[in-house]
Amino acid sequence: MAESEERALLENLLHSSSLEKKLRKTIASGQKSVVISYDEIVEFDERLAKFLMENPKTFFYQADSILEGITSIRGTRLRVRGLDRSVDIKDLRAKDIGRFIQIEGILAKASDIRPEIRIATFRCKRCGEMYKREQLGDYLIEPLFCENPNCKAKGTGAFELVLESTEFCDWQSLGFQDPPSKLRGGRMPKQLSGIVRDDFVDRAVPGDYVIATGYLQPLQELGKKKKVLDIIFMVNHLEVPKKGVEEAELSPEDEQLIKEMIKDPEISDRIVQSIAPSISGHEVIKEAIALQLFGSDPVELPDGTRIRGDIHILLSGDPGTAKSQLLNWVSNVAPRGVYTSGMKSTSAGLTATAVRDEIGKGWMLEAGALVIADGGLAAIDEFEKMDKEDSASILESMEQQTISIAKAGIVARLNTRAAVLAATNPKGGRFDPNINYASQIPLDPVILSRFDLIFILRDDPKEVDDSRLTKHVISLHSKPKSVKAPIPPELLRKMIIYARKNIHPTFTDKEAQQVIADFYTRQRKLAAQSGHPLPMTVRQLESMIRLAKAHARLRFSQKVTVEDARKAISLVDYCLKQVGVDVSTGLVDIDTITTGIPKSQRDKMMTVLQIIEQLEKEYGGAAPIEQVKRMALSQKIDEDFVEWVIETEKNRGILYSPREGMIARVK
Structure with a gap:
């Protein structure tokens, strides 16, 4: 298809009634980009769609030129979205250079927004003649010579850039990578650098899942003639879809x-x-992981x-x-x-x-x-x-x-x-x-x-x-196909996606609420009455509510029940009795987790500090460390613990040593 024919088809497309409506709406909203789908181009003329796919750089240069002529607004741009399929970043090859493609992935990097010269204004240093040059490449291009017949200045340094009369556009550098779902089996994520301009800058932030169309362009550094080149993805259209890639997996x-x-x-x-059928045991942990995978709503x-x-x-x-x-x-x-x-x-x-x-x-x-x-x-x-x-x-x-x-x-x-x-x-x-x-x-x-x-x-x-584990490991090696899960991993993944999309349990059942509330208040009340350490705080209360909601979702129920509440309580209680127990008393003490110091240890610390305070008064300002140890030992606190308390509190700025062998409180 001849260039004139291509341009004529583009003229007809951009002057069509449907495009004119979009154009008026775009201008009225203060934007400069007219967005159409690839299917609209195919429907209009398949030859034009083929021209776009094979020569996107020329296609958009001509389209943008036509749009600027129609609107008389510099920087009006045509954006094309919605190709039939996307190319994985890890699969991009040399054959894709110069073709119109669509990628889907995570925006891993984004630069700050910077001005890029679009129309540069130059002044001849000898005669003052002014020239405007459109900048289409990656590097600033100056006039070759002054066209003033009385001047004819030329060469490097003959012209200066006049910033006040130069036209700029917004420019942003991006970094894309394949989404985690494309990287199973331990593959390293491939990254692709890209550039976006004009009113499509700042459309997404790092971490967003994005769909982008554009074309790959080789990057050759000025003055270098390398055979192996980097490539840049010149972004034409970019969007953050409302429906994530995970939901799109569900047919x-x-x-x-x-x-x-x-x-x-x-x-x-x-x-x-x-959950992880190849791993023997850990039933409670697997149950907790199942709840984590299904999760609860914020x-x-x-x-x-x-x-x-x-x-x-x-x-x-x-x-x-x-x-x-x-x-x-x-x-x-x-x-x-x-x-x-x-x-x-x-x-x-x-x-x-x-x-x-x-x-x-x-x-x-x-x-x-x-x-x-x-x-x-x-x-x-x-x-x-x-x-x-x-x-x-x-x-x-x-x-x-x-x-x-x-x-x-x-x-x-x-x-x-x-x-x-x-x-x-x-x-x-x-x-x-x-x-x-x-x-x-x-x-x-x-x-x-x-x-x-x-x-x-x-x-x-x-x-x-050990016997059960041995049999399990041997079976993994002798009969690997015998390790089968009731639900295959791919189907389980889809069930998680379905549940997150459609199941939103409410925590409104009074009986379920009461079960969690009673457990929480009873545990704290018993501790207060007996002088025992606190077994839990509001953090554990919120954890139980989250777990109860997740368990309801695991059952694909829209309502949290007593069964869900009890399961949440049992998991939190199981973990606290593992990691939150003070081994010196055998009691659950939440401070072992939240502060690293259980109540029994904290009580002994207070005793040591009180001894120091008492000896300060007796000795007029500082306590002899040996005397502190002797008095602590009489209260069944060993020397190692006293030394640990002194070192810990010195690091915290509570105690200091005025001289060798003496300790005092910071006042």
Whole structure:
């Protein structure tokens, strides 16, 4: 098809009545982009659609030129959306260069918005003649020579750019990567750099799932003649779909099959039995993971406060207790599941960071694992190895489910609405049953308290368990096909998507509310009456409500019942009796988790501090440490504990040592 014929077809399309209506609406709204679907072009003329697919750069140059002529508005652009299929970023090859394509994925990076020269104005330094040059390439192009017959200046440095008369457009650099659902089997995500201009900048933020159309263009650096080139995706249209990629996986046939399956009264048990069937045991943990996968809805309060619905679970255990295998399995099944390590695998780590933009040479925001997992689940192995930067922002990420960034001039708040399934090893490599478990988990108590459920996994030699595990492992190697789940992983994934989309349990049943309320108040009342430590706080109350809602969703019920409430209570109680017990008293003490110091230990600390205060008065300002130890020993507090208290409180700025062998309170 000749160029004149192509342009004539474009003229006819853009002057059609349907396009004129869109154009008037666009101009009235103050926008400059006219959006049409690819199907509209096909319906108008298949030859024009073929021209677009094979020569998108020429197609849009001509279309934009025609639109500017129609509207008399500089920068009016044609945007085409809705191709029949998308190309996975990992599958892009040299054959795709120069063709019109559509990609779907996660926006992993976004730069700040910068001005780009569209029409440059130059002044001849010798005679002052002015010239305008349209800038179509990646580098600024000056006039070759002055056209003034009395001047004829030419060469580098003959012209200067007149910024006051130069026309600019908005420009933004982006980074795309395949969504987690495309990266199963441990594949590394492929990234694609892109550029978006005009009124389509700032349409999405890192972590958003996006659909974008455009074309690939090789990038050759000025003055270099490399054979191997980088490619840039020149974005024509970009949108954040209201329906996520996960929902798009559900076909009408899938929905009909799931509707039949959930008629089974034992469906929740079948789902739990389908969690990581290749891993022996851990039945309670698998039940908790099933609840995490199905999740509960967040609560939006009238004052703008948001109470998260995602469930956070921590697995802390000895080596060889299948923590990493569980995380891997869950991340592969969870919709928008991301598997990562606490050790930085990217510059963004778990949260987000500012990185250098290789295209525009400025700064851009790069999303970390929790941002990319927004709306899904983040499985984080070796959680204790996150760096200080991630540790400081993980609290906001887990509770408020946002990340606040203020780096390199970029100020942003990104969503991290994801459930966290984390795994750690104990401080000593293995758990010591004679020491409080919470104190052996290498996490700050403040972070520890953000988990709804904490499970301790011990490699405890027991003949019955070891025999069962041995048979299971041997069967995995001898008869791998015999390990079958009641529900295959792909179908289970679709059931989770269906439940999240259609099942929204309400917590309005008075009896279910009373069951949780009675358990919570009874536990606290008994502790208060007996002088025992508090077994739970409001955090555990909220966890029980979240778990009850998730259990109702697991049953595909729109209503939380007493059964759901009791299941939530049993899970929270199970975990507290594992990780929240003070081994010196045998009592559940929530402070072992929230502060790292149980009540029994805190009482002894107070005794030591009171002894110091008493001796300060006797000795006129400072207490002899040896005397403190002797008086503490008379109250059955050993020397090691006294030394630990002194060191701890010195670090906190409560005590100081005025001279060798003496200790005093900071006043």
